Amino acid sequence: MDTALVIGGTRFIGRHLVEDLLAHDYDVTIFNRGNHENPFADDDRITHRQGDRTNDSALEAAANEVDPDAVFDCVAYSPKDVQAATRIFGDCEAYVYVSSGAAYGNEEIPKREGETPLENCTTEQAADDSGETYGARKAEGDRAIFAAAERGVNAMSVRPCIVYGPHDYTERLDFWIDRVNRFDRVVVPGDGTNVWHRAYVEDVASALRIVAERGESGEAYNVGDRRLVTLEETVDLIADELDTTVEVVTAGPRELEAGGIGPDDYVLYRAYPHVLATAKLAGLGWGSTPLEEAMARSVEDHLETDRDGQEHGPGRENEERVLGILDTF
Known part of the structure; x- marks a missing residue:
């Protein structure tokens, strides 16, 4: 062709x-x-x-x-x-x-x-x-x-x-890149093992x-990516590419409620795992980019734009209330 x-x-x-x-x-x-x-x-x-x-x-x-x-x-x-x-x-x-x-x-x-x-x-x-x-x-x-x-x-x-990836106008991953880039503590809904x-x-x-x-x-x-990662692992991948460290703070529905938040308020959170088999496509000779490379290009593109994905998650002030409650435990 x-x-x-x-x-x-x-x-x-x-x-x-x-x-x-x-x-x-x-x-x-x-x-x-x-x-x-x-x-x-x-x-x-x-x-x-x-x-x-x-x-x-x-x-x-x-x-x-x-x-x-x-x-x-x-x-x-x-x-x-x-x-x-x-x-x-x-x-x-x-x-x-x-x-x-x-x-x-x-x-x-x-x-x-x-x-x-x-x-x-x-x-x-x-x-x-x-x-x-x-x-x-x-x-x-x-x-x-x-x-x-x-x-x-x-x-x-x-x-x-x-x-x-680069040029993603939906800004879904941008929400998490922005959080990791701006804060040293990142709230992740659930126990961090969510997979989408x-x-x-x-x-x-x-x-x-x-x-x-x-x-x-x-x-x-x-x-889909041939290697899957949890939401917590996604945050860690982003932190590595930003050459920073963050504390991942997991919070269940009861803890999130203190900030008027629900788990579904966060983009890329899904209570039941969503996983697609990719062997059929791989059988045609297709392969996926290593996650570290894909994340590096995504982070680089994010830093060159003003995207922050904030419509895809709760306000930081709500999360601060959640963090305050968790710190008392």
């Missing part, structure tokens, strides 16, 4: 995907609405087509003019988006849909492709754009991939868990390309 069309391509996963494709000698075209700053605006290796991916006519025009070998769909948030794209790009060598680990409907450890059931999706959920229906809509998009494959389309799905599987963004980008090149039609592939 020589030519790639990236639907999206300028913000986070798509941005890293474009860079990965360029590094592997693809001719790349980006298709999006142009609502966000384009980091590739001055890069003459990349063609930019402006259009709304929910407009089938605009997608059809892109298909005819670009005639891509591979299509990577980073911004398909409703099942109808996937249904339309697999029809419009049905003759391409590969169509890869960015799904999500949230598509899984059962709490199992680990969640495996083809074994762990997907979320159900009602007609009403399919047309809803709220966060509550995100997993259901992604699951229905996966089912659209399976249906397209049965029609002969070389369509595949990649399911990342929580994605982190994460995926380094450059690894997600390489997974998308590898699935396009080597994946099987109608298959879904999980992507």
